[in-house]
Amino acid sequence: MATSTTAPAGSGTPEKSAARRKTDVSGLFEKWALVGALVVLVAVCMATIPQFRTASLFTTMLNAQSLVLLLALTATVVLRMGDFDLSISQTMVASAAVIGQLTTNGTSPAVAIPLALALGACVGLVNALLVVRIGVDSFVATLGSYTALAGLSYLITDSRIVAGASDGFINFSRSQIAGIPLITWYAWILVIVLWYVYQRTPLGRYSLFIGGNRNAATLAGIPVNRIRTGAYVVSGLLAAFLGVCFFGYFGAVDPSAGGQYMLQPFAAAFLGSTAITVGRFNAWGTIAALYLLTVGITALQILGAETWVTNLFYGLALMLSVAAAKIAGRRRAGGAK
Amino acid sequence: MSTATRLPVEQAGPAPALKVRSLRKTYGGAVALEHLDLTVRVGEVHALLGQNGCGKSTLVKSLTGVIGPDSGTVEVYDRQVHLPVEAAHEHGIAVIHQDIGLVDEMTVLENLGANARYGTRLLLPVNTRRERRIYTELMDRVGFHFDLDAKVSTLSPSERALVAVVRAMRLMPDDAAGQLFILDEPTAALPKPEADRLLTLMRTVADLGSAVIFISHRLAEVMEVCDRATVMRAGRDVLETRIEDTDRAEIVAAMLGRRMDEFYPDPPNVTPGEVRVAVDALTGPVVRDATFHVAAGEVVGFTGLAGMGQEELANLLGGATETVSGTVLVDGADLTGATPSRIIDAGMVLVPGNRLRDGIWVAGSAEENITLPVVPQLRKRGSVSNSLIRAKAEELMAGVGVHPHDPERPLGGFSGGNQQKIVFGKWMQLDPQVLLLDEPTQGVDPGAAKDLLGRAMDAASSGSAVLVFSGEHEMLAAICHRVLVLHEGRIVAELSGADLTEESLLAASELDHAAVTASATEGAA
Known part of the structure; x- marks a missing residue:
């Protein structure tokens, strides 16, 4: 029989810390790979493409994608809970349609804006009713509300483009601070707010657990359904607020605009989940992902690519990075036992 | 003395069902398996024993090709198997896990067909009559019968395990005299009568000329049903013995490296x-x-x-x-x-019985899981503090003896026993x-x-x-x-x-x- 008196497995401290250090290095690489790619891409572009050496191009790049960035950040609110809210882009357009239609017909923005926000909150509540209370798959339920809202936008605007936003709305989105329009500042502020909530509050931790294992979260005493309902309402409200920005940014509402904003935000959010806090939807990862996509697309367009390049680049970048994250994650979990 | 017990293995006689020699596997700097030898003879139920984290799962994963070992050799029925193992079932190796992997809302027949080798017939209609005949023959061989049209959700746990065994048999080469089944803690959550039926099944399969590796922490069952046992500790085989030549105290002492009264x-x-x-x-x-x-x-x-x-x-x-x-x-x-x-x-707190469903977030790290109930308390100036979470997690993990002591590792990367310790620690801290x-x-x-x-x-x-x-x-x-x-x-x-x-x-x-x-x-x- 075995008479050895060595301690049971698990006391090999030196081996352990060596293994730890190694995972720390590869973990660090995973964390910053996307940001590193962004820095390298900008450096290469600046070295090879003359236009990249002008400040105005950078301002244009920052501004052009601010709406998508705002939508992508909004998308992470519900994505963190393991659900989808596909309806955000149409909520944004419907909210803009309400504001546009009312204010161009003489209603005060003080009435129109609260109405639009109420619409957003209602969309959130209806989504939550279907998904949280009744248990419909969130992808299907919010695809339904997305489609219904698309119809509603046409109804509100009588299928026409509503132009003529007042200066107040335009300034709300386009006034500049330090040469950067407000809409971009809103996106940056939202990044910080979401980062704080996600990383620094119990709510942010709970939301991950809810996304990870809803049963375990419920049994741990987390008010899962209330938090999920809250997330849908916040998602709807944020999207309605984006409607105000949208109307001011373009000065008009095209009821058919929702479609082009549907999937790009999700691509950016998923891409963002492969960086900073790897494997989780997070605010800094999302902004890094979006700027990486923007710089890449801008460079290709300067080099002569047409509009098709946007979707092609988004799609390929998403497929590549998510696959890379999956492989890295498998390697990380592989070291079991 | 522990090494001396290995000697009788190299004797003449029929080739063993499985012969593993000097298997080694490291993760980063950590050694999971070292100089591991394992011999399983034809017709025997062989217990593979050891503490949580001793390397049993790494060994099983090496045999099924989930991971590739660094060095060593594996022979199955005298045939050298190229490492890393590919298509384990073609070598006659099948693993039946604790959570068996059946779809509850499908019938037994549909579940059995789920991984059958249709080959080029993948697009042709399923020949139900032929399927039925094949499975009836297989059931005849193991001496159990069940209704092929019953939904899996209506079966008892041991019947589910049987379905999994029959499904695995279907995948094996028909002509091979022997097969090797690895049952990974199949009885962990089964009450006695159910477990007994499963043990009888194992015995039957072994008697048919196959070999069974039985992984379990329930030593009473091991003593009852197994012929021989190999005990592992810290990645090595420390004891190989016939069950009738040993007792529980000796096995546990080999597992722990110390006596436990x-x-x-x-x-x-x-x-x-x-x-x-x-x-x-x-x-x-x-x-x-x-x-x-x-x-x-x-x-x-x-x-x-x-x-x-x-x-x-x-x-x-x-x-x-x-x-x-x-x-x-x-x-x-x-x-x-x-x-x-x-x-x-x-x-009042509940340590749930269905850990995977109710207790853990598999993709979440050990520290995220273990500190969940106290997150609101782990704040500095109002914000959740990563350093406080880390400190708390390290304290709790050390308290329940989680191995490896790695707070950042996703929970899915720990063995079942260590996951259970984490769930236990999560609630005991309150x-x-x-x-x-x-x-x-x-x-x-x-x-x-x-x-x-x-x-x-x-x-x-x-x-x-x-x-x-x-x-x-x-x-x-x-x-x-x-x-x-x-x-x-x-x-x-x-x-x-x-x-x-x-x-x-x-x-x-x-x-x-x-x-x-x-x-x-x-x-x-």
Whole structure:
């Protein structure tokens, strides 16, 4: 029989810390790979493409994608809970349609804006009713509300483009601070707010657990359904607020605009989940992902690519990075036992 | 001495079903397997034993090709297998895991077909009659029969395991004389009669000329059904022996590297205090009219056959399922139908029986999982602090002896036993007044099981009420002051004192009235 008196497995401290250090290095690489790619891409572009050496191009790049960035950040609110809210882009357009239609017909923005926000909150509540209370798959339920809202936008605007936003709305989105329009500042502020909530509050931790294992979260005493309902309402409200920005940014509402904003935000959010806090939807990862996509697309367009390049680049970048994250994650979990 | 026991292996005779030599596997700097030898003979049930994290799973994963070992050789029925292993089933190796991998809402036949080799016939209609004939023949061979059209959800746990075995047999080369089945803790959550049927099945399969590797922490079963055993410790094989030449004490000593006199802690020797848990006529899913009291310092067990209500009672008390009627009072506070958060605030916590479903977030790190209930307390200036979380997690993980001690590792990267320790640590940190433990030692090795249960006993001696829900009669008989037996959701017997033995619990669970009346002091509570 075995008479050895060595301690049971698990006391090999030196081996352990060596293994730890190694995972720390590869973990660090995973964390910053996307940001590193962004820095390298900008450096290469600046070295090879003359236009990249002008400040105005950078301002244009920052501004052009601010709406998508705002939508992508909004998308992470519900994505963190393991659900989808596909309806955000149409909520944004419907909210803009309400504001546009009312204010161009003489209603005060003080009435129109609260109405639009109420619409957003209602969309959130209806989504939550279907998904949280009744248990419909969130992808299907919010695809339904997305489609219904698309119809509603046409109804509100009588299928026409509503132009003529007042200066107040335009300034709300386009006034500049330090040469950067407000809409971009809103996106940056939202990044910080979401980062704080996600990383620094119990709510942010709970939301991950809810996304990870809803049963375990419920049994741990987390008010899962209330938090999920809250997330849908916040998602709807944020999207309605984006409607105000949208109307001011373009000065008009095209009821058919929702479609082009549907999937790009999700691509950016998923891409963002492969960086900073790897494997989780997070605010800094999302902004890094979006700027990486923007710089890449801008460079290709300067080099002569047409509009098709946007979707092609988004799609390929998403497929590549998510696959890379999956492989890295498998390697990380592989070291079991 | 431990190495000396390896010598008799290299003897003449038929080629072994499996011959592993000098297998080595490292992860980063950590050694998972080193110089590992394993020999499994044809026609035997071979136990593979060892503490959680000793390398058993790494070995199994090496044999099935999930991971590639660094060096070493593997021979199956005298054929050298190229490493890393590809298409393990073509070498005749099949693994049946704890969670078996059947789809509940499909029929047995559909499940069996799920991984059959259709080859080029993938697009042709399934020839149901041919399928039926093949599976009927396979069932004839193992001597079990079940309705191919029954839904898997209606089968008992041992029948499910049988379906998995038959499915695995279908994948193997038909002409091969022998096959190698690896059953990875198939009995961990099964009550005795179910486990017995499964063990009989294993025996049958081995007798047909195959070989079975049986991985389990339930040493009583190992002693009963296995022919030989290999014990691993820290990635090495430290003991290989015939079962009849050894005993549990020797096996456990080899596993732990030290002697352990008692397998379970004793219940605390305290006079029960005031009643902490008062349950009256509680009715919910499966559970009917349950009435009982548990006092401070008491350890009370709940048992029964599979599906008789003990697991459901735990879930009902923990707030996982909805109460239909009855009342639950904890320290006088009415918790009838309360949400889990109110139940936890009242000082009652549930260590759930279905860990994967109710207890853990597999992709979340160990620190995220173990600190979940105390996140609001781990704040600096209002914000959740990563350094406080890390410190807390390291303290808790060390406290329950999680191996490896790596707070950042996703929970899915720990062995089942270590996951269980993390769940245990997560709840014990709250100093619960009432502890609901549903199969608390599932997948945990004897050393760690004694340690975890010891913590529950400590809680009881300092005045907590401890309720243990389990099908492991030996454990219940050892650690409980009294045990209530459920049948079809109702409490039908209560055993305590000298009447509380492993045998009397089994008899009461099976409603063996002669035995119950002979041994039970009281009738239904």
